[in-house]
């Protein structure tokens with residue numbers, strides 16, 4: 001069944017709807033932000049059919065994690081790359097995982113469904129394209145910013161752009177593979193302006209591609225455990241931290257397919273202007289597109305054969 005429910009937030013009644021942009025969508029095409037696809041290429045094609053996507057005039061924004069868990073990451077990568085300027089994608093943790101595996105820094109686990117990419121005749125072109133995608137994308141005309149995971153509370157938009165550019169410049173450098181020896185869910189947990197070297201880049205990568213929870217002082221809580229431990233600092237979803245410097249910036253993000261169940265709690269975010277788009281495509285959930293010009297949501301029910309443990 002294809003369930004289409006326009007003008008409905010993806011199950012997060014507490015999240016403010018985006019600003020009504022009121023921009024035209026017919027003559028100049030439209031821009032659709034799409035949540036984590038994770039190799040579910042067939043579901044993406046059905047969603048594109050649902051929105052009547054026209055690559056000659058419309059644009060697609062992807063929240064990252066194009067690959068892994070789903071059944072056809074290779075076909076999906078070829079398709080999105082082939083869209084050229086009609087597609088924008090930010091990098092997610094699974095995308096970095098693929099690049100790390102390709103560099104030899106790690107081996108695949110049993111949940112990974114990425115081997116076909118590394119065996120493909122066009123693997124070098126695909127991986128080159130992937131590592132030239134940004135960690136943050138901002139569009140002045142539409143007024144939206146997109147990241148895969150989140151932003152720590154001490155970064156405003158200008159700071160976040162600068163931090164993303166630091167990591168992007170390394171990923172696009174011929175010596176980029178060294179990076180993958182230094183990434184992972186490890187210290188430093190807290191941002192300082194004088195962080196340097198791999199520690200600085202690891203913190204930046206963890207924010208853009210892994211962050212869900214952090215505390216009021218900006219300590220990353222990548223496993224979301226501190227909120228459960230007695231006496232520990234209370235972590236919150238990154239977008240609910242009081243005083244967050246990026247407040248007021250409309251932010252699109254993915255990475256948190258279980259946000260409905262565990263992210264929002266009882267603290268209503270009010271007009272936070274954050275728009276979670278990972279509605280669990282790789283977890284037999286729904287697949288969501290948000291048309292940015294007029295804030296209209298589109299959904300299809302996922303049918304993919306993704307593995308049952310897929311998440312985030």
Ligand SMILES: [Mn+2]
Pocket residue numbers: 065092093094148209254255256312
């Ligand atoms: Mn993710």
